[in-house]
Amino acid sequence: MKIIICKNYEEISKKAASIVMKEIRKKPDLNIGLATGSSPIGLYKNLIEAYKKNKISFMDVKSYNLDEYIGIERSHPQSYYSFMHENLFKHIDIQEKNIHIPENDITRIDDLAADYNSELHENQLDIQILGIGSNGHIGFNEPGTPLGNETFIVTLDEQTRMDNSRFFENIDEVPKFAITMGIKNIMYSKKIVLVASGKEKAKVVYKMIKGKVTKSLPASILQLHPDCTVILDEASASVLVKKAAAEHQKFNKTVKQSPIKP
Ligand code: GLP
Numbered sequence: 085m086k087i088i089i090c091k092n093y094e095e096i097s098k099k100a101a102s103i104v105m106k107e108i109r110k111k112p113d114l115n116i117g118l119a120t121g122s123s124p125i126g127l128y129k130n131l132i133e134a135y136k137k138n139k140i141s142f143m144d145v146k147s148y149n150l151d152e153y154i155g156i157e158r159s160h161p162q163s164y165y166s167f168m169h170e171n172l173f174k175h176i177d178i179q180e181k182n183i184h185i186p187e188n189d190i191t192r193i194d195d196l197a198a199d200y201n202s203e204l205h206e207n208q209l210d211i212q213i214l215g216i217g218s219n220g221h222i223g224f225n226e227p228g229t230p231l232g233n234e235t236f237i238v239t240l241d242e243q244t245r246m247d248n249s250r251f252f253e254n255i256d257e258v259p260k261f262a263i264t265m266g267i268k269n270i271m272y273s274k275k276i277v278l279v280a281s282g283k284e285k286a287k288v289v290y291k292m293i294k295g296k297v298t299k300s301l302p303a304s305i306l307q308l309h310p311d312c313t314v315i316l317d318e319a320s321a322s323v324l325v326k327k328a329a330a331e332h333q334k335f336n337k338t339v340k341q342s343p344i345k346p
Contacts, residue, residue, distance in 0.1 A: 085293060085306060086313045089321045093281045096315045097126025100213070100279050103313065104131065105140050107211050107275065113144035117212035117265070118172075119223075120149070120164045123279045124213055128172040135176045142178040148209060149185040150223035150270075154196075154237065155259035158188065162251050186235070186263040193237065196263050201235035204269050212273035216280050219243045220288050220301035224264035227300045233266030267305055276312040278303070283319040290323040 090096045104127070107114055118124070134140045149164055158165040165185050173183060186200045214222050219241055221227065226241045240262055249255040270276070280289050292303040293314065306312045316324075 085309075087293065087321075087324075088313060088315045089325070090315060090317050092317050093126055096279050096281055096317050097130050099315050100124070100127040100277055101130030101134065103277055104211065104213070105134060108140060108142070108145060111210060112141070113146070114210040115146045115148060115207045117148050117150060117209045117270070117273055118168065119213045119215050120151070120167045121215040121217075123215035123281060125171055127213065127279060132172065132175040142176045144182075145178055146182040146207060147173075147178060147184060148204060148207065148265075150212075150214075151262050151264035152186040152188045153259040154188045154190060154193070154261040154263055156188075158185075163188070186265075188263060197235045197237055200263065200265075201269070204235065204265065204272075209269075209273035211275040211277065212270055214270070214276060214278040214303075214306075216278060216285060216288060216292065216303050217244055218247055218284060218288055220292060220303045222267070222270060222278075222303045222306070224262045225267050225270075225302040227302060229267065229299060229302055231267045231299050231302070231305050234268050235263065235265050238262050238264050267302055271305060271309055274311065276306060276309055278306065278312065278314045279316075280314070280320045281317040283322060285320040286323040289314075289316060289320050290327060293324060294327070 088099060090099055131140070135142065149168060152164045156163050160166060168185060184203055187196055216222060219227055221244060224238050224240065225233065226238060226244065238261065240260055245255055245258040249258050252258050291301050292306065295301060295304055297304045297307055
């Protein structure tokens with residue numbers, strides 16, 4: 085894992101956008117996996133700005149979103165379909181036919197996961213953008229999800245529903261189910277960029293990077309990805325930095341107490 089610690093959210097967003105743009109310039113028809121949540125909004129703003137200044141085009145880019153709620157219509161303001169159009173797609177030149185967001189039509193519930201999964205099989209992602217949930221989820225892979233899962237329908241954790249209730253009138257409005265790429269789909273991406281900000285994420289970020297790889301904290305699997313960059317601000321990196329400093333001090337003390345004899 086490559087860890088980049090930036091000063092604040094603004095810098096995280098700029099850094100992440102510069103990585104994405106570099107990849108698009110290398111391969112204008114790349115497949116990009118996109119995330120929702122508040123974390124990548126700044127990254128999307130930077131991409132929009134670059135597009136408006138004619139620095140980048142998304143004309144041939146194909147996008148694949150990580151997840152979508154089940155139980156609300158695509159037209160609902162809090163659906164991830166609406167989120168992506170509002171925060172990115174409607175401002176750039178991506179073609180509608182190249183946008184892929186998991187379908188959530190409840191009448192087709194038995195086919196939704198398999199259909200999206202075959203699209204992912206046919207189109208390996210070149211880069212996947214991720215945020216992290218406060219319980220360590222990526223996409224909607226909640227703690228306990230088998231690490232070998234591919235796209236599936238998930239029952240959301242109460243913690244996740246609580247966290248996401250800030251976008252709804254109240255918790256009862258938050259859907260109980262969602263469709264999500266599985267960990268296996270995410271890990272199959274050639275490159276991964278995870279962004280996290282704020283002190284509420286500091287503990288989970290530490291566990292993701294330094295804890296053991298376990299299905300109880302799905303994001304920990306990213307330690308095993310060959311090209312994963314984690315971009316943090318000082319607040320979300322605070323536990324990581326504090327523990328590293330403590331370990332360093334402990335090491336120095338041990339070395340002083342037991343000097344190497346010639
Ligand atoms: C949702 C999304 C995740 C996202 C997470 C964190 O649950 N399904 O993809 O990473 O929220 O959101 P935020 O960035 O708002 O903390």
